[in-house]
Amino acid sequence: MSVFRDQETVDLSIQEVFDLSRRVLIAAGLSVPHAEAAARVITAGERDECASHGLYRLPGCVMTIRSGKMSLDAEPVIEDVSPALVRADARRAYSLLAFERAAPLLVEKAKTVGVAALVINNCYHFSALWPEIEQLTERGVAALAMTLSHSWVAPAGGKKGLLGTNPIAFGWPRPGPHPYVFDFATSAVARGDVSLHDIAGKPIPEGWGVDAEGQSTTSARAALDGAMLTFGGHKGSALSTMIELMAGPLIGDLTSRESMAFDDGDKAAPMHGELILAFDPAIMGGGDPAANAARAEALFAAFADQDARLPSERRYAARARSLARGVHAPKVLYDQILALGL
Amino acid sequence: MSVFRDQETVDLSIQEVFDLSRRVLIAAGLSVPHAEAAARVITAGERDECASHGLYRLPGCVMTIRSGKMSLDAEPVIEDVSPALVRADARRAYSLLAFERAAPLLVEKAKTVGVAALVINNCYHFSALWPEIEQLTERGVAALAMTLSHSWVAPAGGKKGLLGTNPIAFGWPRPGPHPYVFDFATSAVARGDVSLHDIAGKPIPEGWGVDAEGQSTTSARAALDGAMLTFGGHKGSALSTMIELMAGPLIGDLTSRESMAFDDGDKAAPMHGELILAFDPAIMGGGDPAANAARAEALFAAFADQDARLPSERRYAARARSLARGVHAPKVLYDQILALGL
Numbered sequence: 001m002s003v004f005r006d007q008e009t010v011d012l013s014i015q016e017v018f019d020l021s022r023r024v025l026i027a028a029g030l031s032v033p034h035a036e037a038a039a040r041v042i043t044a045g046e047r048d049e050c051a052s053h054g055l056y057r058l059p060g061c062v063m064t065i066r067s068g069k070m071s072l073d074a075e076p077v078i079e080d081v082s083p084a085l086v087r088a089d090a091r092r093a094y095s096l097l098a099f100e101r102a103a104p105l106l107v108e109k110a111k112t113v114g115v116a117a118l119v120i121n122n123c124y125h126f127s128a129l130w131p132e133i134e135q136l137t138e139r140g141v142a143a144l145a146m147t148l149s150h151s152w153v154a155p156a157g158g159k160k161g162l163l164g165t166n167p168i169a170f171g172w173p174r175p176g177p178h179p180y181v182f183d184f185a186t187s188a189v190a191r192g193d194v195s196l197h198d199i200a201g202k203p204i205p206e207g208w209g210v211d212a213e214g215q216s217t218t219s220a221r222a223a224l225d226g227a228m229l230t231f232g233g234h235k236g237s238a239l240s241t242m243i244e245l246m247a248g249p250l251i252g253d254l255t256s257r258e259s260m261a262f263d264d265g266d267k268a269a270p271m272h273g274e275l276i277l278a279f280d281p282a283i284m285g286g287g288d289p290a291a292n293a294a295r296a297e298a299l300f301a302a303f304a305d306q307d308a309r310l311p312s313e314r315r316y317a318a319r320a321r322s323l324a325r326g327v328h329a330p331k332v333l334y335d336q337i338l339a340l341g342l
Numbered sequence: 343m344s345v346f347r348d349q350e351t352v353d354l355s356i357q358e359v360f361d362l363s364r365r366v367l368i369a370a371g372l373s374v375p376h377a378e379a380a381a382r383v384i385t386a387g388e389r390d391e392c393a394s395h396g397l398y399r400l401p402g403c404v405m406t407i408r409s410g411k412m413s414l415d416a417e418p419v420i421e422d423v424s425p426a427l428v429r430a431d432a433r434r435a436y437s438l439l440a441f442e443r444a445a446p447l448l449v450e451k452a453k454t455v456g457v458a459a460l461v462i463n464n465c466y467h468f469s470a471l472w473p474e475i476e477q478l479t480e481r482g483v484a485a486l487a488m489t490l491s492h493s494w495v496a497p498a499g500g501k502k503g504l505l506g507t508n509p510i511a512f513g514w515p516r517p518g519p520h521p522y523v524f525d526f527a528t529s530a531v532a533r534g535d536v537s538l539h540d541i542a543g544k545p546i547p548e549g550w551g552v553d554a555e556g557q558s559t560t561s562a563r564a565a566l567d568g569a570m571l572t573f574g575g576h577k578g579s580a581l582s583t584m585i586e587l588m589a590g591p592l593i594g595d596l597t598s599r600e601s602m603a604f605d606d607g608d609k610a611a612p613m614h615g616e617l618i619l620a621f622d623p624a625i626m627g628g629g630d631p632a633a634n635a636a637r638a639e640a641l642f643a644a645f646a647d648q649d650a651r652l653p654s655e656r657r658y659a660a661r662a663r664s665l666a667r668g669v670h671a672p673k674v675l676y677d678q679i680l681a682l683g684l
Contacts (some may be wrong), residue, residue, distance in 0.1 A: 081456065081625070081628070082425075082454070082455040082456050082625065083424075083425045083426065083455050084425060084426035084455040084456055084457050084458065085455060085456035085457060085625065085626070087628055112424070113424040113425050113426040113427060113455075114423065114424050114426055114427040114459060115426050115427060115457060115458070115459045115619070116426065116457070117456060117457045117621075117626070119626060119628065121628070142587070142588070142592055144584075154648070154650070155645055155648075155650040156650065156651075157649065157650040157651050158645065158648040158649065158650030159648060160648045162641070162644050162645070162648070162650075168581075170580075170584040172587050180583075180587070182577075182580035182581075182583075182584070184577045184580065186577075231574050231575070231577050231578075232573050232574025232575075232577060232578055233573070233574075234653070235524075235526045235528075235573050235574060235578070236573075236574055236577070237650075238512075238524035238526065238653045239510075239524075239581070241522075241524075241641075241653075242486075242512045242524070244641060245484070245514050245522070245638055245641070246484070246621070248637065248638075248641075249623070249627070249634040249635065249637040249638040249641070250484055250514075250621055250623055250626050250627060250634070251626050251627060251628070252626070252627035252628045252629050252630070252634050254637075255637055255640070255641055257640075257641070257644065258637070277457070277619075279459075279588070279592055281591070281592055283423070283424065283427065284427070284459070284461060284592050284593050284594070285591070285592065285593060285594035286423070286429055286461065286463070286593070286594045287594050288594070292591040292592070292594050293591065295590065295591040295596075295597060295600070296587055296590075296591040298597070298599075299504070299583075299586060299587070299590075299591070299597055299599075302504050302599065303497055303500065303504070306496070306497075306500040306501060306502045306504070307499065307500065308496070308497040308498065308499040308500030308504075308579075309498075309499050311576070311580045311583075
């Protein structure tokens with residue numbers, strides 16, 4: 001996040017990021033399996049320089065843990081519903097352990113029938129979706145994930161929070177170390193980005209949000225108190241609504257508004273569901289998998305030919321840097337984490 | 343389309359639109375089942391005042407038929423691949439008959455295992471996706487459809503056509519006559535909209551396209567000769583790329599660029615594949631379907647509470663008008679259809 005660019009930093013190795021995250025989360029009360037699953041995605045976020053999904057998340061995790069509603073140690077219950085459907089009940093704990101435990105069965109189903117769904121219910125969610133997507137593309141399937149948040153986002157033509165920031169992520173397995181992956185909030189930006197601007201005291205661009213009266217604003221604080229807007233006008237709003245329906249009522253879980261009501265001012269992470277679809281290119285492709293993979297590679301090559309960047313290239317470059325030389329966490333954030341007293 | 347607003351019109355009943363479409367398509371050489379499937383969606387487009395998907399499509403259909411590459415009478419071959427996958431080989435004929443023939447099996451599978459996919463291969467595609475989505479929501483499933491077109495659209499950061507206009511459509515079954523449905527091109531607008539501006543000699547807004555040198559343009563002609571842009575910046579571009587992968591290499595079919603190469607200047611409809619996913623709310627929801635449906639209805643009610651319009655409301659209002667009083671087709675278009683001599 002550029003808002004931290006000129007601030008003092010603390011140098012940490014990847015292992016130190018993981019150890020710090022794990023230690024803080026266990027000290028706050030998470031069971032070891034939950035703490036390690038969460039620490040893995042926080043470390044991945046910091047490593048890939050996705051600042052709003054890295055160490056920045058730790059204080060929020062501790063706030064969620066202290067809200068007292070989240071289970072700190074529930075073992076997810078995995079249900080083999082049908083040849084195409086796995087259900088994981090996170091039992092009001094973090095989503096990540098449920099995902100890790102259910103992912104192998106999801107992939108097995110996709111590789112047997114072509115397309116399969118993983119429904120995660122009753123989960124607290126704070127992480128980016130791309131770490132999950134990468135766990136699936138590593139196993140050779142394409143994957144599409146979506147989840148809700150709290151009703152911070154106004155629909156197109158409206159002016160009050162109703163939809164979540166509703167991220168959607170997609171991955172396509174590629175030869176070589178890095179899959180094609182995108183992961184974006186259907187809000188104009190992630191709520192974490194608005195919060196970072198608020199913390200840094202910087203104005204937000206037009207189009208990110210409206211104030212409590214529904215008027216356009218450049219104050220991060222006013223947008224946090226009012227409503228955020230979707231990306232892409234009525235199309236982005238429609239997509240966000242689809243995610244609201246598919247990762248909410250379709251899978252028998254809360255909408256973003258219901259999740260916010262459940263939170264009841266605790267400012268904990270949203271508690272709701274998540275939908276992940278996996279597709280096996282060999283079965284879906286109906287024939288020559290090598291030819292189909294080559295067809296996708298030709299598409300990616302044509303991006304490079306016109307100097308158009310693929311979505312995760314910046315993240316992969318950051319990953320290479322971080323793996324070689326460690327990360328540089330903002331000192332103000334690092335001190336904030338230490339001040340948690342954990 | 344507002345570009346026709348002040349032009350002379352011809353009044354037609356819904357039945358006359360269907361009969362005209364059917365007659366022209368059969369006279370051009372389509373088999374009766376193909377002509378009727380195509381006439382049904384053209385009539386639905388004209389009825390719902392989606393001008394660019396109504397009678398406006400007829401001259402293009404005739405051009406595709408006369409290109410000589412499309413099969414005019416192939417019966418689609420339906421393959422029951424797995425408990426979650428149906429494949430329909432359209433055998434280089436229009437997609438619509440393949441969809442109609444395979445849709446019942448898709449719905450049956452979704453209602454058995456929760457999620458199912460219909461892959462249509464080797465199909466010529468000219469229609470909006472929402473008529474297909476409505477056929478699925480009528481049977482009680484949620485549905486997501488995507489398809490490609492020709493490589494008319496530059497990716498974010500690029501300046502040459504590579505992606506298709508890549509429409510995505512979603513539907514959610516509701517009590518009452520109308521489902522929740524959206525259907526949009528991931529290009530800034532549908533290519534038909536740029537063409538209509540070109541025909542009407544009107545400029546296009548900034549952001550719709552670039553000229554052959556990759557520079558922003560307000561000339562519809564220059565954008566048709568250059569490249570269109572996606573909606574929503576890099577997020578829209580990522581979504582379009584996902585559609586390119588999922589309705590192309592994933593399902594063993596052509597990319598938009600390969601489809602354009604196959605066309606080889608004929609200006610026929612694109613020939614490629616289509617992916618349709620169907621979801622059964624009862625199975626996916628894992629419990630109380632009535633409570634989940636009510637949760638979705640509460641979401642829609644909250645749109646109305648803040649005067650935010652749902653995506654298809656304008657289309658449903660047009661439908662009611664057209665069913666009561668017929669349609670008003672532009673005379674210039676009507677004459678163009680009669681001049682086809684069919």
